[in-house]
Amino acid sequence: MCDYGGFEGDISEDILVRQAADLLDQWGEGETEINLSCLGSFFDDREVSPKARREILGEIAKREHIQLLGVESRANDVSEAKVREALSILGIGCCLEVGMGLESVNDFVRNVCVNKGLPLRRFERAVETIGKCGAHAVGHVLFKPPFLTEAETISDAIATITYLDSLQVRRIVLMVANVKHGTLLGELYDHDFYRPPWLWSVLKTAMDIPRSARDRLLIYGFRCGLPMTATGHNCPKCSQTIIELLEQFSGTGNHEHLYTASHIDCPCKTQWRVELDTDDLPPLPTRILTSLDCIEAGYERLSLRISDDLSAQMDAR
Ligand SMILES: [Zn+2]
Numbered sequence: 001m002c003d004y005g006g007f008e009g010d011i012s013e014d015i016l017v018r019q020a021a022d023l024l025d026q027w028g029e030g031e032t033e034i035n036l037s038c039l040g041s042f043f044d045d046r047e048v049s050p051k052a053r054r055e056i057l058g059e060i061a062k063r064e065h066i067q068l069l070g071v072e073s074r075a076n077d078v079s080e081a082k083v084r085e086a087l088s089i090l091g092i093g094c095c096l097e098v099g100m101g102l103e104s105v106n107d108f109v110r111n112v113c114v115n116k117g118l119p120l121r122r123f124e125r126a127v128e129t130i131g132k133c134g135a136h137a138v139g140h141v142l143f144k145p146p147f148l149t150e151a152e153t154i155s156d157a158i159a160t161i162t163y164l165d166s167l168q169v170r171r172i173v174l175m176v177a178n179v180k181h182g183t184l185l186g187e188l189y190d191h192d193f194y195r196p197p198w199l200w201s202v203l204k205t206a207m208d209i210p211r212s213a214r215d216r217l218l219i220y221g222f223r224c225g226l227p228m229t230a231t232g233h234n235c236p237k238c239s240q241t242i243i244e245l246l247e248q249f250s251g252t253g254n255h256e257h258l259y260t261a262s263h264i265d266c267p268c269k270t271q272w273r274v275e276l277d278t279d280d281l282p283p284l285p286t287r288i289l290t291s292l293d294c295i296e297a298g299y300e301r302l303s304l305r306i307s308d309d310l311s312a313q314m315d316a317r
Helices: 013-025 050-062 080-090 107-113 120-133 150-166 184-190 199-208 211-215 239-252 256-262 268-277 284-316
Strands: 033-036 068-072 095-103 136-143 171-176 217-220
Touching: 013 050, 033 050, 050 080, 080 095, 080 120, 095 107, 095 120, 095 150, 095 171, 107 284, 120 136, 136 150, 136 199, 150 171, 150 199, 150 211, 150 268, 171 199, 184 284, 199 217, 199 239, 199 256, 199 268, 211 217, 217 239, 239 256
Parallel strands: 033 068, 068 095, 095 136, 136 171, 171 217
Antiparallel strands: none
């Protein structure tokens, strides 16, 4: 469902560093916090070579107005040596946040539905390593992984956020799933097996978690540098207003924006409640198999049609 691994190409280290430096130059000196987002994992040596990483960090260190750098990494790529090296290049004037996708605290959801390949213990160790070095861990939660119902999504996210809160990560990012072409979510969406989350569900989750967790919560997922097929939404009447309030909440940390959004009255709320109460669906493993079978059958039909077309062309010749 994300962009990781979706890029094919070869960018030289020099271009990568120059790209980062050019973007940093566009950053006003009044802006003190920066999030440097690569496609997937900043500490993955295949994605960002150690040399390029050092030089990019050096570019940030040169710009003294930057007091906080956020990067994203897979937990598996976090090591004490890499975090310590990053901190020593950044120097004392800039702190480092390392965001890592946990997605779900539930092993089945994380490693089967999302195919994350991440043992919980590995994530916990990465959080410990980051803290021990003097950097700050940030945990990402995927809101509405593939195959989950709306009600399952809410309880999964609440459990995951509460768990991250107990690990004392500095911030918790609720990533509201969006749909991109060429991903599993894209396929499920095209076959009517997936609807991006309702914003009412996002709000219910944000209101139902402990206050300590809400204080460190950020809600993202409505903007992306790559084209999106669909994002979290309600009905056309209320979606935009609620997304704006969610973004204001993330920008300011003021809980009032969440209260205002959740008290908006819109007829689509009834429709959402009906969907929440739907409990006659087969169990999750059955739903996974059914939807994947349907997608596969679709491809088989498509490849049969293509081979029919090809043989018709051959016959015509
Ligand atoms: Zn509405």
